[in-house]
Structures are given as C-alpha cells and as structure tokens.
Amino acid sequence: MFKHSCTHLTTLTKQRVLQWLGTIETVLFDADGVLWDNDKPIASAVNAFNTLRAAGKRNYIVTNNTTVSCDGILKKAISLGLETDKDHIISASLSVADYLANKKFQKKVFLVGESGISEELANLDICSFTVKPEPMNKSMKDFTLELKLDPDVGAIVVGRDDNFNVPTLIRANSYLQNRRILFLGAGMDKGYPIGENRRMVVGGGPIIAAIKTVSERKPLILGKPNPWMLRRPISAGLINPETTLMIGDTIQTDIMFAYNTGCQSLLVGTGVSSLKDVAKIRNSGNDKMMVMVPDFYLPNLEPISEHLC
Amino acid sequence: MFKHSCTHLTTLTKQRVLQWLGTIETVLFDADGVLWDNDKPIASAVNAFNTLRAAGKRNYIVTNNTTVSCDGILKKAISLGLETDKDHIISASLSVADYLANKKFQKKVFLVGESGISEELANLDICSFTVKPEPMNKSMKDFTLELKLDPDVGAIVVGRDDNFNVPTLIRANSYLQNRRILFLGAGMDKGYPIGENRRMVVGGGPIIAAIKTVSERKPLILGKPNPWMLRRPISAGLINPETTLMIGDTIQTDIMFAYNTGCQSLLVGTGVSSLKDVAKIRNSGNDKMMVMVPDFYLPNLEPISEHLC
Known part of the structure; x- marks a missing residue:
C-alpha cells in the first residue's frame, strides 16, 4: 500500500511502523551515503543496522563502490561498528x-x-x-x-x-x-x-x-540497478524480495534497484538524492520515471532504532 | 526538390548538376574527413575546392577542430594546396x-x-x-x-x-x-x-x-551543428543560406548544421559517416532524425571537378 508513495516514516504511528517492520525479513543497505560518509560512520545508520540485526533481520551491505574488494568493505564496516560478516557483503565488483x-x-x-x-x-x-x-x-x-x-x-x-x-x-x-x-x-x-x-x-x-x-x-x-546483483542470494533462497527492504541514498541506483528486484524501498536523506529530486520525478509527468519514487523516506535512520528499542 | 533525399550526384545528368551548381553562391567545407585526412590532403576535395573557387563560388572552411587556431588551419590549408585566406576560415574555437x-x-x-x-x-x-x-x-x-x-x-x-x-x-x-x-x-x-x-x-x-x-x-x-557558427558572415551579408551548400563527412555535426542554418547539404564518404548511417536514420522511423538525411551524397568530390572542367 506504500508503493512509490514516498511516505515519511515519521508521519506513521509507532505501532504502524512496527507492524510493517514485522513483515520485513531482510534489509539491504547501500554503503556510501547510508552507512558511512567517506571515512566517518553515519551514527543513526550504524545504530539502525545493528538494532535491525538484533531484531532478527538479515542485513546485507549492497554497494556499487569498486575501490576496494568485499574483504575491504567488510573491514571498513567492522571498523565503523557494524555487526556483519563476509557473506553479507555484495558489491558491483x-x-x-x-x-x-x-x-x-x-x-x-x-x-x-x-x-x-x-x-x-x-x-x-x-x-x-x-x-x-x-x-x-x-x-x-x-x-x-x-x-x-x-x-x-x-x-x-x-x-x-x-x-x-x-x-x-x-x-x-x-x-x-x-x-x-x-x-x-x-x-x-x-x-x-x-x-x-x-x-x-x-x-x-x-x-x-x-x-x-x-x-x-x-x-x-552489472552493479545497481541491475537485479543481477542479487542473483546468488535469491537463487540460494536467502533473500525473498517481497519481504526485503532496500535502504539507499541514490534514486537512480538504489531505488531503481529496489524496483527492478521487487524489493521495498526507503530513501534516506544522508547522501546523494533529496526530497527535491523525488519532487522533480513526480513533476516530470513521465510514467517510466515514477518507479523511482521510493516507498518510504527518512531524513536519517534514527527513528528505526527508536521504534525498535 | 532534393531536400533530405540523399540523391547520389552521380545519378544526375551533367547538365542537371551544372544547373543546380549554378544556383549555389557559397560552399562551406568541413575540414577533417573532407579536405584532409590527418596530414594528408584528400586530392579529389582539394581539386573540387579550387575548381569551385575558380568558378566564382565563395568557399569557407567550417571546422569543429579546436587543436589549432584559425591561423593554424589557414596555414595547413594553404600547405595542402587549397586556395583560401583567413577571412574564409570559421572554427568552433x-x-x-x-x-x-x-x-x-x-x-x-x-x-x-x-x-x-x-x-x-x-x-x-x-x-x-x-x-x-x-x-x-x-x-x-x-x-x-x-x-x-x-x-x-x-x-x-x-x-x-x-x-x-x-x-x-x-x-x-x-x-x-x-x-x-x-x-x-x-x-x-x-x-x-x-x-x-x-x-x-x-x-x-x-x-x-x-x-x-x-x-x-x-x-x-557553439561549434557545428549550432547555427551560431555562421552568425557573423550571415549578418554581414556574406552568406545567404538559401544559395549555400555545406559539404561534410559527419551527419550529426555537418548535415545537422546545414539543416539548422537552412543551407543545402552534401555528405561525402571520405570521413566519419557512411551511407549505412543514412540508412539507419531512415530506418529509425524517428521524424526528428530525418532532418539529418543529407540532400546529396558523393563517395568523394571528384565528380564536382569533372563536371565543372
């Protein structure tokens, strides 16, 4: 019911958010602009990542960053306080x-x-x-x-x-x-x-x-928004798109990727795209573009942790 | 009557070609792929250029090449045997x-x-x-x-x-x-x-x-295909688009430029674009693209000199 509505999660009751989060089994996080900003962790996202994991969600980091390998991304993630492992890192490389x-x-x-x-x-x-x-x-x-x-x-x-x-x-x-x-x-x-x-x-x-x-x-x-990125975990039965949420900061890659894979999408305002960009798409009158309107929006991921704690 | 017909000049009678050429006062030549191929002159074009000049046409060299100034282009043109002067060189620079x-x-x-x-x-x-x-x-x-x-x-x-x-x-x-x-x-x-x-x-x-x-x-x-390139000679009354022919080797720049300025166009097959590219445009079914079909075509400019001599 939230499909391409860009619903601000903060406008929903805590009960409604928890009800929705209860239907989510897997959360895919983009890295740059979502989990970290260059070498600095984005604190609200690190908390949200670890809180969702503690709540039993399967968290993946799904990034188009090609400067380091999955091992390098894992090392950075752990150093910034994220609880994860090699099997949950997916990169464009x-x-x-x-x-x-x-x-x-x-x-x-x-x-x-x-x-x-x-x-x-x-x-x-x-x-x-x-x-x-x-x-x-x-x-x-x-x-x-x-x-x-x-x-x-x-x-x-x-x-x-x-x-x-x-x-x-x-x-x-x-x-x-x-x-x-x-x-x-x-x-x-x-x-x-x-x-x-x-x-x-x-x-x-x-x-x-x-x-x-x-x-x-x-x-x-072959990186986002190509659904090929999720081929392996989907075919292994590890990810079911219907119960998966993609959290990203870039409309053209992350939100389009969620659409292409059939996942739900949440745009977070800590990186590249803003609500202005969403408005531009809505005002374009271009039906093909409308699939890039996210299902949900949050300026940062703090409310996720707050609602779950 | 030849507008966007890609008429092969060789299929017309000598009389018909001479009749048409008689209506042309000015000829604009692209440089790379039309007059020269890197450091080598394209012989048929050098002959055509000088023959048309001798027949009273005002010839211009109109190039997007930005590696040298108009002085440099003039120097090269003269060294390759073209009879021209600084006032007849127009560049994107x-x-x-x-x-x-x-x-x-x-x-x-x-x-x-x-x-x-x-x-x-x-x-x-x-x-x-x-x-x-x-x-x-x-x-x-x-x-x-x-x-x-x-x-x-x-x-x-x-x-x-x-x-x-x-x-x-x-x-x-x-x-x-x-x-x-x-x-x-x-x-x-x-x-x-x-x-x-x-x-x-x-x-x-x-x-x-x-x-x-x-x-x-x-x-x-600001280079071809922007009609701005001809602003000065047109406003000075030196070029009248209706009686001007643009000879070029690249559809997207030269032929489009002819369309944008209202000049006639001739595609010559000694450079970038070929008849295959014209066929692709015709087969695209895209009306906006059709303006890039040239009025005339020649594999090289030899017949121009032959007809005028």
Missing part, C-alpha cells in the same frame, strides 16, 4: 566477476578501474590487467596508431578509476571496435558529494559516459 | 570566443582544451587558463577537498584535450557546481577514425560527456 564466471569467460579483462574489481576477478580466477598511469608522451595520432592491443582481451570492465585519462580512453575504444569484446560497467554512479559546495569524488559513471560516447557502444551495467 | 565577446564576458575561462581555443579567446581579449598536465598525487578525496578554485572564473570551455584526466574532471565539476559559471563546448565530435580497425583520435565529445555526467549540467555547444 563481485557482480561483474560473477557475471564473467557464469559465462565461463576464459579470456583477459582490460580493467579501467581500481583494485576492488581486480581482486574480485582474481578470486574467481579471471585474469585482468590495467595500464596506468599511462602517459600521452607522443602525438595522439601516433599514440593511437602505435598502440599494441592484447589479442587475449575479451572484455573491458569499467569502474571508478582515479588514473583515467585520454590514453586509457583511446585504449578502451580501440578494444571496443571489436564487437566480440564485452563492454561491462560496475555502476553509472556519477560520484559522491564531499565537503562544501557539493564538490564531488567522481565515480565510474562519467568514465563510462566518455567511453560510450567515443565507441558508440552501450555497456552492460 | 572562433565561435566560442565570439559568443563570449558578444556577451561582453569580463571574467576568466577555465579551458579544458588545446591552444586552438586559447588563441581565439586571446584574440578577442578573453583571458583563459589550463591546468595541465595535472597529476592526481594524493587521494581523490583530499585532491577534491583541497582544490583551490579561482573566484574570477566565469566559464568552462571544453574542446579536444589530450591531457584530460580525472583531476581535470574534478576541477571542471567543482566550478560547474556554481550555476552562474557558464558551461560551453566547442563540439560534440566523438573523434576521427585513423588507421586500421577504426582506431580513433578522440575529440571533445567524450570529454564533454564525462563532465556533463558528473555535473548534471547541459553544455551549450
């Missing part, structure tokens, strides 16, 4: 690796990204390499013509890449001119606001946009 | 500079681009600066937070930039968070194919796509 392993991919990956992806690929015995930092030490024409391509490359995988530059763009595009080479992206996340005046740490989205523009090829995005 | 001068822009430009743009800006007394090559010598978070912005910057201008990288992306986005700062692009050109297997020298398009994605702002593109 893992999703990409799982996709290639599922295809029995035997070739090499040219990775435009960080160690978060290369480690997950290696964990599933998939060979990847990066070429960075790669200088443009000759004319662009000579660089492009003289570029040696590895004939064993079968896929380009793109995530956040701090070393991305024009030589990498040319290299990726040169591979992608061969239509048999896969073009995979971890997530279209534009980045994450930090500090004052909305400065941004940039994500994989802008890099994918650049490669897409020059190559005229569409990437397959 | 000049168009950007003209736009800012027309607005009586008094602030500084942060330029994501090459000297072609900075020289044209300087010619119109507009101050610009680049920061390159800029290394990412700390964490992306620290780089972003510690970045010093120049309060005098009033516009970001983007063209092809061989030094483009993540630090530049973050710098551009940090400026663009201030909505009063203009976001101008020279052209959305994805690049230019060279050598075998469609390797590409990349243009400003992919860079603009990356900045657009992270900033969520739309750039004003």
Whole structure:
C-alpha cells in the first residue's frame, strides 16, 4: 500500500511502523551515503543496522563502490561498528566477476578501474590487467596508431578509476571496435558529494559516459540497478524480495534497484538524492520515471532504532 | 526538390548538376574527413575546392577542430594546396570566443582544451587558463577537498584535450557546481577514425560527456551543428543560406548544421559517416532524425571537378 508513495516514516504511528517492520525479513543497505560518509560512520545508520540485526533481520551491505574488494568493505564496516560478516557483503565488483564466471569467460579483462574489481576477478580466477598511469608522451595520432592491443582481451570492465585519462580512453575504444569484446560497467554512479559546495569524488559513471560516447557502444551495467546483483542470494533462497527492504541514498541506483528486484524501498536523506529530486520525478509527468519514487523516506535512520528499542 | 533525399550526384545528368551548381553562391567545407585526412590532403576535395573557387563560388572552411587556431588551419590549408585566406576560415574555437565577446564576458575561462581555443579567446581579449598536465598525487578525496578554485572564473570551455584526466574532471565539476559559471563546448565530435580497425583520435565529445555526467549540467555547444557558427558572415551579408551548400563527412555535426542554418547539404564518404548511417536514420522511423538525411551524397568530390572542367 506504500508503493512509490514516498511516505515519511515519521508521519506513521509507532505501532504502524512496527507492524510493517514485522513483515520485513531482510534489509539491504547501500554503503556510501547510508552507512558511512567517506571515512566517518553515519551514527543513526550504524545504530539502525545493528538494532535491525538484533531484531532478527538479515542485513546485507549492497554497494556499487569498486575501490576496494568485499574483504575491504567488510573491514571498513567492522571498523565503523557494524555487526556483519563476509557473506553479507555484495558489491558491483563481485557482480561483474560473477557475471564473467557464469559465462565461463576464459579470456583477459582490460580493467579501467581500481583494485576492488581486480581482486574480485582474481578470486574467481579471471585474469585482468590495467595500464596506468599511462602517459600521452607522443602525438595522439601516433599514440593511437602505435598502440599494441592484447589479442587475449575479451572484455573491458569499467569502474571508478582515479588514473583515467585520454590514453586509457583511446585504449578502451580501440578494444571496443571489436564487437566480440564485452563492454561491462560496475555502476553509472556519477560520484559522491564531499565537503562544501557539493564538490564531488567522481565515480565510474562519467568514465563510462566518455567511453560510450567515443565507441558508440552501450555497456552492460552489472552493479545497481541491475537485479543481477542479487542473483546468488535469491537463487540460494536467502533473500525473498517481497519481504526485503532496500535502504539507499541514490534514486537512480538504489531505488531503481529496489524496483527492478521487487524489493521495498526507503530513501534516506544522508547522501546523494533529496526530497527535491523525488519532487522533480513526480513533476516530470513521465510514467517510466515514477518507479523511482521510493516507498518510504527518512531524513536519517534514527527513528528505526527508536521504534525498535 | 532534393531536400533530405540523399540523391547520389552521380545519378544526375551533367547538365542537371551544372544547373543546380549554378544556383549555389557559397560552399562551406568541413575540414577533417573532407579536405584532409590527418596530414594528408584528400586530392579529389582539394581539386573540387579550387575548381569551385575558380568558378566564382565563395568557399569557407567550417571546422569543429579546436587543436589549432584559425591561423593554424589557414596555414595547413594553404600547405595542402587549397586556395583560401583567413577571412574564409570559421572554427568552433572562433565561435566560442565570439559568443563570449558578444556577451561582453569580463571574467576568466577555465579551458579544458588545446591552444586552438586559447588563441581565439586571446584574440578577442578573453583571458583563459589550463591546468595541465595535472597529476592526481594524493587521494581523490583530499585532491577534491583541497582544490583551490579561482573566484574570477566565469566559464568552462571544453574542446579536444589530450591531457584530460580525472583531476581535470574534478576541477571542471567543482566550478560547474556554481550555476552562474557558464558551461560551453566547442563540439560534440566523438573523434576521427585513423588507421586500421577504426582506431580513433578522440575529440571533445567524450570529454564533454564525462563532465556533463558528473555535473548534471547541459553544455551549450557553439561549434557545428549550432547555427551560431555562421552568425557573423550571415549578418554581414556574406552568406545567404538559401544559395549555400555545406559539404561534410559527419551527419550529426555537418548535415545537422546545414539543416539548422537552412543551407543545402552534401555528405561525402571520405570521413566519419557512411551511407549505412543514412540508412539507419531512415530506418529509425524517428521524424526528428530525418532532418539529418543529407540532400546529396558523393563517395568523394571528384565528380564536382569533372563536371565543372
């Protein structure tokens, strides 16, 4: 009954919230902007996470962050006070690796990204390499013509890449001119606001946009909002979307992901998207966009802990 | 009567071609892919250019290339055998500079681009600066937070930039968070194919796509297909669109530009777009796209000289 209503949980009675929470078996938490803000924990979320777990919910962290592996995400989560374990961390890097392993991919990956992806690929015995930092030490024409391509490359995988530059763009595009080479992206996340005046740490989205523009090829995005992210726990019977709540801070990834997987959704105002963004969608009059209106909204997760304690 | 018909000029009688050419007073030539292919002249086009000039047409070179200034383009044109002069070179760099001068822009430009743009800006007394090559010598978070912005910057201008990288992306986005700062692009050109297997020298398009994605702002593109490019010669009475033919190799820029300015258009098959691309547009069933079907087509410009000699 709350579907795409953006109901403020604080406007419901405690009894009504508890009744609803009683129907939820699993809670999926996005990480950046929900559980932590760069290196700082978001206190209300850490409390809510641990309180929900103590109340018997199965909590997962589901993140498009590709800078560190699932092990790295676990380490950070524990250091910030979250009670969880490796089996409950799902990342876009893992999703990409799982996709290639599922295809029995035997070739090499040219990775435009960080160690978060290369480690997950290696964990599933998939060979990847990066070429960075790669200088443009000759004319662009000579660089492009003289570029040696590895004939064993079968896929380009793109995530956040701090070393991305024009030589990498040319290299990726040169591979992608061969239509048999896969073009995979971890997530279209534009980045994450930090500090004052909305400065941004940039994500994989802008890099994918650049490669897409020059190559005229569409990437397959395997992080949120692709429901592929939940393939393994759903097929193992660990997650039932009908009784699962996704808590996220970004409409285009988290709330769309909840819609694509059939989970319920809660937008929290501690990260990228705001109620203004929800209003924009509602005012757009675009039916296709309306699925990105969340079921619930909270400015922060404090009320969850309060209601359960 | 030939509007958006993609008529192959070779299928018309010599008399019919001469009759039509008799109605043309001005011919606009794109440069890369039409007059030259990197450093090599396209012989049929050089002949056609000079023959048309000898036949009394006013020829202009109208290019989105921003790596060199109009002076540089003139120098190259003359060295490749084209008979022209400075007054008949129109570039996207000049168009950007003209736009800012027309607005009586008094602030500084942060330029994501090459000297072609900075020289044209300087010619119109507009101050610009680049920061390159800029290394990412700390964490992306620290780089972003510690970045010093120049309060005098009033516009970001983007063209092809061989030094483009993540630090530049973050710098551009940090400026663009201030909505009063203009976001101008020279052209959305994805690049230019060279050598075998469609390797590409990349243009400003992919860079603009990356900045657009992270900033969520739309750039004003002042190169082709923006009719602003012809503002000065049209207002000076030097060009009458009705009696002007645009010859180009790229549908999205050149042919669209002809449509936007009300000129006639001829697609030549020596560069980026092919008849396959025209067929794709025709088959798309999208009425908005149909305006990008050229009036005429030639695989190369040889027949123009043959008919006039």
